Amino acid sequence: xxxxxxxxxxxxxxxxxxxxxxxxxxxxxxxxxxxxxxxxxxxxxxxxxxxxxxxxxxxxxxxxxxxxxxxxxxxxxxxxxxxxxxxxxxxxxxxxxxxxxxxxxxxxxxxxxxxxxxxxxxxxxxxxxxxxxxxxxxxxxxxxxxxxxxxxxxxxxxxxxxxxxxxxxxxxxxxxxxxxxxxxxxxxxxxxxxxxxxxxxxxxxxxxxxxxxxxxxxxxxxxxxxxxxxxxxxxxxxxxxxxxxxxxxxxxxxxxxxxxxxxxxxxxxxxxxxxxxxxxxxxxxxxxxxxxxxxxxxxxxxxxxxxxxxxxxxxxxxxxxxxxxxxxxxxxxxxxxxxxx
Numbered sequence: 001x002x003x004x005x006x007x008x009x010x011x012x013x014x015x016x017x018x019x020x021x022x023x024x025x026x027x028x029x030x031x032x033x034x035x036x037x038x039x040x041x042x043x044x045x046x047x048x049x050x051x052x053x054x055x056x057x058x059x060x061x062x063x064x065x066x067x068x069x070x071x072x073x074x075x076x077x078x079x080x081x082x083x084x085x086x087x088x089x090x091x092x093x094x095x096x097x098x099x100x101x102x103x104x105x106x107x108x109x110x111x112x113x114x115x116x117x118x119x120x121x122x123x124x125x126x127x128x129x130x131x132x133x134x135x136x137x138x139x140x141x142x143x144x145x146x147x148x149x150x151x152x153x154x155x156x157x158x159x160x161x162x163x164x165x166x167x168x169x170x171x172x173x174x175x176x177x178x179x180x181x182x183x184x185x186x187x188x189x190x191x192x193x194x195x196x197x198x199x200x201x202x203x204x205x206x207x208x209x210x211x212x213x214x215x216x217x218x219x220x221x222x223x224x225x226x227x228x229x230x231x232x233x234x235x236x237x238x239x240x241x242x243x244x245x246x247x248x249x250x251x252x253x254x255x256x257x258x259x260x261x262x263x264x265x266x267x268x269x270x271x272x273x274x275x276x277x278x279x280x281x282x283x284x285x286x287x288x289x290x291x292x293x294x295x296x297x298x299x300x301x302x303x304x305x306x307x308x309x310x311x312x313x314x315x316x317x318x319x320x321x322x323x324x325x326x327x328x329x330x331x332x333x334x335x336x337x338x339x340x341x
Contacts, residue, residue, distance in 0.1 A: 005042065010022070010023060012053065012059070013041070013042045013044060014041055014043075014052065014053050014054050014058070015052075015054075016031075016039060016041065016048065016077045017040050017050075018040060023043075027044065028042055028267055029047060030049060030095055030096065031049060032052060032095035032097075032100075033097065033098075036327050039080070040052075041077070042333060046063075046289070047060060047061030048064040048087050049064070049097055050099070051068055051085075053070060054077075065087060066086070066087050067085060067086045067087070068084070068087075069085075070082055083101070085099065085100055086098065086101050086112065086113055090114030100216060101115060102169070103118075104141055105140055105142065106140065108140060108141045109139065118143060119140060119142065120140070120141055122141045122288060135285070140312055162177050188219070188221055188237040188249065189249055190214075190222060190235050190236050191232050191233070219236070221235060225271050226310055227245055228263070228272055232245070232246060234249075237249050240268075241266070242254070242266075242268075242272050243263050243271070261279075262277070263275055270287075273285065273287045273288070273290070273301075274301045275287070275301065276302055276314040278301055279300055279311075280292040280300060280301050281289055286301035289305075290303055290304060291304060293309040296309050296322075296337055297325075303315050305333050307335055308332070308335055308337055309335070314330050321340070327340075327341060328341050331340060
């Protein structure tokens with residue numbers, strides 16, 4: 001460490017200072033943070049950051065976004081750690097100073113001190129109840145499309161951390177261009193997201209208030225299924241085929257009543273469809289092995305093993321005769337009921 005020259009009226013570039021009046025250039029520029037204070041240094045009038053060193057090629061200071069390497073041989077002032085430093089600032093309205101350049105996974109304070117194409121990412125999380133906070137104040141350099149692991153390592157989106165109910169998943173942040181956030185994985189049979197109609201067809205989580213592209217990433221089982229309202233997605237247990245709102249999921253073939261209609265569980269991929277005998281407007285509303293056909297009482301889902309549909313029935317075979325409002329009808333092979341009288 002070099003001491004101050006006694007009796008010096010004005011200090012040359014590179015020497016520590018506390019005011020412009022102390023410098024020959026009349027420019028005392030912020031340099032490197034040492035402890036809780038910033039070590040300033042005299043610099044040329046056209047430089048943005050001071051460099052506390054007597055080495056001729058560096059002591060005049062550096063411009064914004066330029067870097068300088070300092071080592072023990074540079075004979076720096078103060079307790080300055082060796083390394084590469086960049087003249088940068090947290091925002092356009094802030095005063096620049098020297099920040100130690102940080103590489104992937106290393107501790108950082110602001111984006112500007114991270115290596116090229118890296119950002120300073122907070123270790124932030126939200127849990128199932130919707131509350132959350134930082135995992136300490138330490139930040140690490142990483143890509144914006146990443147979260148930061150509890151050990152400081154950046155982790156890619158959709159990667160998980162932990163196991164069972166305590167597992168967390170890395171998802172995009174709440175704002176565009178914002179670092180990722182760890183979210184606690186949602187248990188089976190719980191609502192994971194709510195569809196919000198938009199040009200991007202994103203999914204909006206009612207608990208977290210963030211958009212998610214793939215709701216299954218949030219579930220402990222890795223699977224989510226859309227509920228009958230066409231809006232909510234519910235986490236589906238790995239050994240079940242259909243979700244139920246506020247109830248346990250069920251296996252394929254089971255039925256339930258919802259909104260005054262009966263539904264049958266088809267498969268994990270298809271989910272719930274109207275049970276045979278329920279009124280319908282198109283085949284897509286009925287089960288994978290069902291049709292939506294007309295009968296004297298309207299249109300109803302019908303098993304493909306039958307020929308004619310009927311309200312509250314799986315259907316009837318050909319030649320079956322039924323009465324509707326005082327008239328007899330006979331089931332034809334083309335799924336049509338023929339009126340007899």
